[in-house]
Amino acid sequence: CIQRNPLRKAALTDMARCHTDCIEKPVCAALQKLGRVVGRHPWWFFLIPLFVSAGLGSGFYFLKQAEANDIEDQFTPVGGPAKAERHLVSQYFPTNESTFTPQRLTTDGSFAAFIAVDQSGNILSEEALSEVLRIDSVIRNITVSESGHAFNYMDICAQKHGDCVPNPVLEALGNNASNAESLVFQYPMMNTKTGPVFLGMALGGVKTDDNGTVLSAKAIRVIYYLKESEVERSDVWLREFMRVFCGNDSGFEMKLNQVSYFTSLSRQDEFEANSKKVIPLFSITYFLAIFFSIVSCLRFDCVRNKAWVAAFGVFSAGLSVLSGFGLLLYCGMPFAMTVANSPFLILGIGVDDMFIMIACWQQTKVQDSVEDRLAETYKEAAVSITITTLTDVLAFYIGIMTPFRSVQSFCLYTGTTVLFCYLFNITFFGAVLALNGKREESNRHWLLCMKVPKQSPAECSKAYSLCCVGGSYDPSTGAETEHPMNLFFKKCYGPFLTNAWTKFFVVLLYAGYLAASIYGCFQIKEGIDLRNLAFDKSYIVRYYDHEGAYFSEHGPNVMVVIPEEVAYWNITIREDIDNCIGQFKNLSYIDQNLSVSWLQFYEHFAQKANININSQTSFIDNLPIFFRNFPDFKQDVNLSGDVINASRFFIQTVNINNAVAEKNMLTELREMAESCIVPLVVYHPAFIYFDQYLVIINNTIQNIAVATAVMLLISLLLIPNPLCCLWVTFAIASVIVGVSGFMAFWDVNLDSISMINLVICIGFSVDFSAHISYAYVSNKKPKVNDKAIDALYILGYPIVQGAISTILGVAVLAAAESYIFRTFFKIMFLVIGFGAFHGLAFIPVFLTFFGLCGKPSELNCEEKSRAEFQCRPNMELYNRNMVQFNNSNASLRHLNRTKMDPDCP
Known part of the structure; x- marks a missing residue:
C-alpha cells in the first residue's frame, strides 16, 4: 500500500501532522481492559497486593547482613587505577611493623591522632607544649582488656628500632616542655641523631626565617600508629581512645589549646551513624505527605470527598517501598546508606501518579458504571503514568552503569521500587478508586458510609448541607463538579499564559534561565569532601577543619614505583631513572628538595666507599652492606636472590588544598x-579517593546521554507525536543543565552523591513535561492555544499537587545534619522546581509555536477513504464507492462518510 500514489499522499499528510500512535493505542486498549477488570473485581486487586507486600516485606529480616557501608567500596570507582596500583605495591612492598615508617604505608593504616592548636599563636611555647605532653601521657597510659588480658598503647604500637614510632617534636623535647626554649627546629626537614626527619606532618601554620628556622607554629599533630596485624586489639584500644577524648573523665582540661582528634575507625563509624539520624524523619515525611494529599483532595461535597482515596494513595507508595526493598533484600542485593534517600523519592513519585489518576477519574461521567468510569480513567491516565514510570525506571537502571557502588545500589533499589509503585497504582490504588466509586454510586458519606440526600431539605441549615448532603455533579458534562484549581487553570492561568505578550516574557525568562544555568555549569566543583560523609556536629569535622587550616601546605608523600626488573647497574638506565625523577620534581605540585631515592643514596654510598656498582654482581653483592647502614631503604627494594623485582622512590607533594589541586596533581603524576x-x-x-575525579564527569555525561536517548525512544513510542517527543527530550536536557548550573550556586559539588540526584533528574524532568505534552497532542481542538489551555486545565493542578507533594517528601531532609541528605533535598528541590516550571510554563508555550504539531490527526474523509480503499486489492470497489460518495445527496453522503470513518463529523 505504501508504494501506491494515493496512499503515499495520505501518508505524507499524516507524517506532516506528526502522529505515531501504533504503540499508544494498544497500550490504551490494554489498560482500559485492565481498568474494567479492576472495577469489576476490586477486592481481589485490593487484597492480593497487600499479601504480596507482606510476603516480600519479610525480606527486611536480611537488612542487617545486606548493609554495605564501607566508604572505600561505596564511594570510590569500581576498578579504579589506584586499587590496582595498591595491590601491586602491597605485593612488592609489604608493611614491616618492626621497622615502621608512615610514608611506606600502602593503606591508611591503623592509628589515632590529635591536633592541638594554640590560641595565642605559638604551639611551641612551654605552656602550650606542657598541655600537649599531658595529653600524650594520658593516651599512652590508656589501658584496655581483651579476653581477660590488659594492654596499653605500648603493647600494640607500630615500632621502629624496638620503640613505638615517636612524634619528632615530642621526641626532640625529651618529654620535657622546658626544653622548648633551647631547641631549634628546622622546617620542613630537621636533622636528628638518627637522620633527617620531615616535620611537615607534625607542625602546622609554621613561620620560619630565611634559613628555615622555625619562629612559631600554630598547631601540632601527634599520631599513634598501631600494628595492623593486631586488628581486634587495635580496634578495642581505638574505641577507648575515642571514649576518653569525648568523655569528661579524660584527666586533662585545655586552657591554651583547642584539641581535635581522629582515628582510622572514625570516618567509617561516623558515616554509619548518619543513616540512624535520618530514620526519625521518615515518620514526619509520611505525615506531611498524607496531610497534604488529604487536604488537596478535600471537597465540600461529603460524597465526592476523596480524603480516604488520598490516604490510601500514600499507603500504596509505602507498600511499594516494602515490596521493592524486601524483594532485593531477599536476593541479597547490597544495601548502601544512599538507599535511605529512596523512600522519600518513592513517596513523591507514587503520590504524583495518584493525583493524575484522581484527576482523570473526576473527568469521567458520574452516571456511568464504576467499571466504565475506571476503564475510562485507565485509558486516560495509565498511558501518561506508564510513560513516566518507564522513563523513571530506565533512568535508574541506566544509573547502574556508573562505577560507584553507592550509586548502583541506590539506582537498583529505587528503580525496582518505582516499578512496584506503578504496579500497585494500577492494581491496589485502582481498587481503592473502584471501591470509592461504588460508595459514590450509592451516594454514601465519605467518612460514615451512610446514604445521604443529594438535595438539601429547605428547613436544614448550611452546616447540615455541608456535612450531610452530597453527590452533586455538573449536568452539562456529566462529570464531577470542577475543582476550583482546575477552573483557575482554565479561566485564568491558561489564557494568561497563551497571551502573546506573556509568551514573549516566557521566552525571555527561559533565555535568562538558560544563560544562568550554563554559567553555573562552568563553576561547578568536582569530588566529595570526606568530611561530608559525617554529620555536621561530628568530632571529625573539627579535625578536618584543623587539618585543612594548618596542614595543607604539604600533601601526600607519593611513591614512584618501578614495577619490573631493570638493569640498575647500567649507567644509562640509572641516568634514565634520575631524569624521570627529575621531571617529577619539576611539576608544580612537587617540592624539589624533599624527594627520597634509595638509588641516589646508594650511588653516593658507593662513591664514598670507592665501590664500583656498574656490574650486576657488584651492584647486587654490595646492597646488603648499604642496607646495614641505611636500614629504611631495605623496604624500598624487592630483592630475590640476585634479581631486583621492583623498587620505589618518594616525592613530596605541596599545596594540595582543594579538589582541583588533587585532580590536577594526580593527572600530572600519571601522565x-x-x-x-x-x-x-x-x-x-x-589516590583511592582521588580516582573519582577522573571518572565522575565522563560517567555523568555518559549516563545522561544514554538515558536521554532512551527517554526519547520511549516518548516516540508512547506519545503519538514525534515533534512533541523532541520537546520532551528538550525538557530533559534543559532541566539537567539548569540543575547542574544551580548546583554550583548552592554549593553542591559534582560527586557520586549528586550523580545519584542527576540520575533522578533525568526521570523527573520527563514526568511533568510528558504529562502536559501527552495531554496537548491528544486534544482534538484545532487551535494551539486552546489545546494548551485544555492540557493545563486537566493536568495543571495534578502537576502542582505532585510537585508540592514531592518537595514535601524531601523537605524534612533540609533539616538533616548530613551533607548526603541535604544534598538530596537541594537537588530534588531544583529538579522538581525546574521540572514543574517547564511543565507549567515553558513547554506549553513552546508547543504553541508549532501549530503543525498541534493540529488534529484526522485527514479529511475523502482522503482517508481513498487511502483505506486503495489498500484493498479490489480497485473496482474503490472506484464504485468513490462515485457513490461524490454523487449522493447530502444525507447519504453523511451516512457513507460515517461508515467509512466513524470518527469523521
Whole structure:
C-alpha cells in the first residue's frame, strides 16, 4: 500500500501532522481492559497486593547482613587505577611493623591522632607544649582488656628500632616542655641523631626565617600508629581512645589549646551513624505527605470527598517501598546508606501518579458504571503514568552503569521500587478508586458510609448541607463538579499564559534561565569532601577543619614505583631513572628538595666507599652492606636472590588544598609516569579517593546521554507525536543543565552523591513535561492555544499537587545534619522546581509555536477513504464507492462518510 500514489499522499499528510500512535493505542486498549477488570473485581486487586507486600516485606529480616557501608567500596570507582596500583605495591612492598615508617604505608593504616592548636599563636611555647605532653601521657597510659588480658598503647604500637614510632617534636623535647626554649627546629626537614626527619606532618601554620628556622607554629599533630596485624586489639584500644577524648573523665582540661582528634575507625563509624539520624524523619515525611494529599483532595461535597482515596494513595507508595526493598533484600542485593534517600523519592513519585489518576477519574461521567468510569480513567491516565514510570525506571537502571557502588545500589533499589509503585497504582490504588466509586454510586458519606440526600431539605441549615448532603455533579458534562484549581487553570492561568505578550516574557525568562544555568555549569566543583560523609556536629569535622587550616601546605608523600626488573647497574638506565625523577620534581605540585631515592643514596654510598656498582654482581653483592647502614631503604627494594623485582622512590607533594589541586596533581603524576622511558607507577593511599575525579564527569555525561536517548525512544513510542517527543527530550536536557548550573550556586559539588540526584533528574524532568505534552497532542481542538489551555486545565493542578507533594517528601531532609541528605533535598528541590516550571510554563508555550504539531490527526474523509480503499486489492470497489460518495445527496453522503470513518463529523 505504501508504494501506491494515493496512499503515499495520505501518508505524507499524516507524517506532516506528526502522529505515531501504533504503540499508544494498544497500550490504551490494554489498560482500559485492565481498568474494567479492576472495577469489576476490586477486592481481589485490593487484597492480593497487600499479601504480596507482606510476603516480600519479610525480606527486611536480611537488612542487617545486606548493609554495605564501607566508604572505600561505596564511594570510590569500581576498578579504579589506584586499587590496582595498591595491590601491586602491597605485593612488592609489604608493611614491616618492626621497622615502621608512615610514608611506606600502602593503606591508611591503623592509628589515632590529635591536633592541638594554640590560641595565642605559638604551639611551641612551654605552656602550650606542657598541655600537649599531658595529653600524650594520658593516651599512652590508656589501658584496655581483651579476653581477660590488659594492654596499653605500648603493647600494640607500630615500632621502629624496638620503640613505638615517636612524634619528632615530642621526641626532640625529651618529654620535657622546658626544653622548648633551647631547641631549634628546622622546617620542613630537621636533622636528628638518627637522620633527617620531615616535620611537615607534625607542625602546622609554621613561620620560619630565611634559613628555615622555625619562629612559631600554630598547631601540632601527634599520631599513634598501631600494628595492623593486631586488628581486634587495635580496634578495642581505638574505641577507648575515642571514649576518653569525648568523655569528661579524660584527666586533662585545655586552657591554651583547642584539641581535635581522629582515628582510622572514625570516618567509617561516623558515616554509619548518619543513616540512624535520618530514620526519625521518615515518620514526619509520611505525615506531611498524607496531610497534604488529604487536604488537596478535600471537597465540600461529603460524597465526592476523596480524603480516604488520598490516604490510601500514600499507603500504596509505602507498600511499594516494602515490596521493592524486601524483594532485593531477599536476593541479597547490597544495601548502601544512599538507599535511605529512596523512600522519600518513592513517596513523591507514587503520590504524583495518584493525583493524575484522581484527576482523570473526576473527568469521567458520574452516571456511568464504576467499571466504565475506571476503564475510562485507565485509558486516560495509565498511558501518561506508564510513560513516566518507564522513563523513571530506565533512568535508574541506566544509573547502574556508573562505577560507584553507592550509586548502583541506590539506582537498583529505587528503580525496582518505582516499578512496584506503578504496579500497585494500577492494581491496589485502582481498587481503592473502584471501591470509592461504588460508595459514590450509592451516594454514601465519605467518612460514615451512610446514604445521604443529594438535595438539601429547605428547613436544614448550611452546616447540615455541608456535612450531610452530597453527590452533586455538573449536568452539562456529566462529570464531577470542577475543582476550583482546575477552573483557575482554565479561566485564568491558561489564557494568561497563551497571551502573546506573556509568551514573549516566557521566552525571555527561559533565555535568562538558560544563560544562568550554563554559567553555573562552568563553576561547578568536582569530588566529595570526606568530611561530608559525617554529620555536621561530628568530632571529625573539627579535625578536618584543623587539618585543612594548618596542614595543607604539604600533601601526600607519593611513591614512584618501578614495577619490573631493570638493569640498575647500567649507567644509562640509572641516568634514565634520575631524569624521570627529575621531571617529577619539576611539576608544580612537587617540592624539589624533599624527594627520597634509595638509588641516589646508594650511588653516593658507593662513591664514598670507592665501590664500583656498574656490574650486576657488584651492584647486587654490595646492597646488603648499604642496607646495614641505611636500614629504611631495605623496604624500598624487592630483592630475590640476585634479581631486583621492583623498587620505589618518594616525592613530596605541596599545596594540595582543594579538589582541583588533587585532580590536577594526580593527572600530572600519571601522565609523567606514562611518558617516562622507564616503566613507572605512582601511588599513595589517598589516590583511592582521588580516582573519582577522573571518572565522575565522563560517567555523568555518559549516563545522561544514554538515558536521554532512551527517554526519547520511549516518548516516540508512547506519545503519538514525534515533534512533541523532541520537546520532551528538550525538557530533559534543559532541566539537567539548569540543575547542574544551580548546583554550583548552592554549593553542591559534582560527586557520586549528586550523580545519584542527576540520575533522578533525568526521570523527573520527563514526568511533568510528558504529562502536559501527552495531554496537548491528544486534544482534538484545532487551535494551539486552546489545546494548551485544555492540557493545563486537566493536568495543571495534578502537576502542582505532585510537585508540592514531592518537595514535601524531601523537605524534612533540609533539616538533616548530613551533607548526603541535604544534598538530596537541594537537588530534588531544583529538579522538581525546574521540572514543574517547564511543565507549567515553558513547554506549553513552546508547543504553541508549532501549530503543525498541534493540529488534529484526522485527514479529511475523502482522503482517508481513498487511502483505506486503495489498500484493498479490489480497485473496482474503490472506484464504485468513490462515485457513490461524490454523487449522493447530502444525507447519504453523511451516512457513507460515517461508515467509512466513524470518527469523521
